Amino acid sequence: MPRGDREAKLVALHAEMRRCRRCLDAGYPITPRPIFSGVATARIMVVGQAPGLNETRTGRPFDGPAGRRLFAWLGQAGFVEDEFRRTQYITAVTKCYPGKKGARGDRVPTAAERRLCAPFLARELEIVAPKLIIPVGRIAISRFLGEIGLDEAVGKVFNRDDRLILPLPHPSGANLWLNRPESKDLLHAAIIHLRRLRKSMSV
Template sequence: MPTKAPEDRYDAAPFVPEDAGLDVLRRAAAECRGCPLHRAATRTVFGTGSTEARVMLVGEQPGDQEDRQGRPFVGPAGKLLDRALAEAGIDPSGAYVTNAVKHFKFTQAEPGKRRIHKAPSLREMTACGPWLAAELALVEPELIVILGATAGKALLGSSFRVSQVRGTVLEEEIHGRPERLVPTVHPSAVLRADDRESA
């Protein structure tokens, strides 16, 4: 049976340098070919913030604006997230913000038309897991805020349902480390809701 070409593998681990600092990880992630999502994405969107952050916010994947700018949560969902953090008394600049998947997955009817977000598969989330594990090991946050179902599935497995555990504190082992996590909806889900204030 023929072996798969490297670009058909779903594993970012060979691209993740061991014991690297944040800048080295970010540069290495830009060269990641651990799954096919890198092909259509404009750029890799790696996490931002201080490695001293007490809170790590983990979103799903970059959106259109994030893909274009190369930073997480810079679009409308990011503005809402900053507002929510400020209302909770958390300085957004003091948090580490990242996504479970580092490339934008989308559909596009025609070239030049709007790119529509498409949820990454479990295989794509799992492939990107080594990047998130490396970020967690560097930051060692006191609390991980899970933003949405994709982030929850990437961290806690395919049976995760944000509607069942939203707002609760979970204590789980993630990538070999005990972690405290609080799941909630993704800010983009709030933006799509009919009643944004109650969402």
């Protein structure tokens, strides 16, 4: 797709997402403010689970404590946060804040909500056509690799439909997993892969 067409399609898709009320209409208590950022020329797409409250307030994906941890990992691979945000693409499986689940943190979007939002992610992928996808957390990883445990996913690079998939754990939702010594080794392996891919893609 020519670059101008991709940029125009992405602008139209963003406008459509901002108007979307599908989850509210279906009775889910989301905050209708889709959160995403990035450009049609991005070669890397980060896909999280859903925005949190911080992101919904600021309008920037991965803008809270989880984002600081994620960008610390990306920084270890050689990426600079401001440049990454300006030149790559960041989105989520569901684009709107799902709300709290009691006192235990944010609610995980239901399978039905994920289905409602799935066409938007499919169109982002089609328009941006990233070479490398970084799904962050179990829900995002399952979107690309099916049901697979973090032990099987993190530290590896998968090839699906000519796209490279490099899974990362959720920076705030996988604390128990991240605290194990063997998990730190897997995360380190993922960062080494990411550093190598950044250099080979000249990003």
